[in-house]
Amino acid sequence: MKVAALVPAAGSGQRLGLGPKAMVEVAGRSLLARSVAALHPHVDEVVVALPSGLTPPADVPARFILGGDTRQRSVLALLQASDADVVLIHDAARPFLPPTVARAVRAAAVQHGAATAALPVADTLVRATADRWEERVERQGLWAVQTPQGFVREVLLGAHLDAERAGHLATDDAGLVRWAGGEVALVPGDARLFKVTTPGDLRLADALARQLDDMEEPYA
Ligand SMILES: Nc1ccn([C@@H]2O[C@H](COP(=O)(O)OP(=O)(O)OP(=O)(O)O)[C@@H](O)[C@H]2O)c(=O)n1
Numbered sequence: 001m002k003v004a005a006l007v008p009a010a011g012s013g014q015r016l017g018l019g020p021k022a023m024v025e026v027a028g029r030s031l032l033a034r035s036v037a038a039l040h041p042h043v044d045e046v047v048v049a050l051p052s053g054l055t056p057p058a059d060v061p062a063r064f065i066l067g068g069d070t071r072q073r074s075v076l077a078l079l080q081a082s083d084a085d086v087v088l089i090h091d092a093a094r095p096f097l098p099p100t101v102a103r104a105v106r107a108a109a110v111q112h113g114a115a116t117a118a119l120p121v122a123d124t125l126v127r128a129t130a131d132r133w134e135e136r137v138e139r140q141g142l143w144a145v146q147t148p149q150g151f152v153r154e155v156l157l158g159a160h161l162d163a164e165r166a167g168h169l170a171t172d173d174a175g176l177v178r179w180a181g182g183e184v185a186l187v188p189g190d191a192r193l194f195k196v197t198t199p200g201d202l203r204l205a206d207a208l209a210r211q212l213d214d215m216e217e218p219y220a
């Protein structure tokens with residue numbers, strides 16, 4: 001069984017505002033380099049989708065392809081560039097991946113065909129219009145979905161091709177499998193797996209990177 005990590009890294013990082021986000025550094029190392037290093041021990045190969053015009057970075061041991069104009073199209077291009085049996089899709093923008101989560105998602109993907117890391121929502125949730133509270137949303141049973149997400153490659157590729165034909169856009173790959181009628185297993189994620197999206201996230205990531213880089217067993 002061949003397992004590949006497929007890393008969408010072709011975003012422009014609009015909300016962060018520092019150019020292609022995957023190349024932004026925290027504590028001296030890019031988000032992409034950190035994500036790929038965390039994935040490597042769990043897979044046979046890593047394939048990364050980059051934006052056009054970006055030279056593949058020398059410090060990232062991976063195969064590189066050109067991404068698409070949406071995350072979904074970048075993942076489809078990655079799926080078409082891989083012949084693996086099982087794939088782990090992981091955002092370059094989530095640089096702190098505990099090995100326990102990677103192992104659990106990989107095992108659940110093999111067992112169930114589709115799985116994602118996710119965390120139960122801990123905050124009170126509301127629906128709002130502009131900045132006015134309209135109504136509280138019951139949070140019982142709600143989870144925040146992270147990556148990695150693991151799939152039997154044929155399962156995810158089928159969902160992507162159906163979505164491409166139907167013009168359906170999803171924010172993540174597990175959502176696409178569910179939209180196509182498949183079952184998705186939830187695996188406990190980790191607070192450190194947050195997605196670096198805004199300048200505030202980058203400050204948090206920098207502080208966490210400095211702490212983890214100094215530890216002998218960072219996620220023990
Ligand atoms: N066309 C795209 C858009 C996004 N991504 C990747 O998908 C992941 C999650 O996307 P996000 O955090 O939204 O990144 P950006 O699209 O770069 O951010 P923004 O929406 O702020 O521009 C990132 O690793 C990003 O590089 C991608 O491969 N191809």
Ligand SMILES: C[C@](O)(CO)[C@H](O)COP(=O)(O)O
Binds near residue numbers: 145173
């Ligand atoms: C895939 C994802 O990270 C799961 O939470 C998320 O949906 C990506 O969303 P974005 O708007 O493309 O950052």
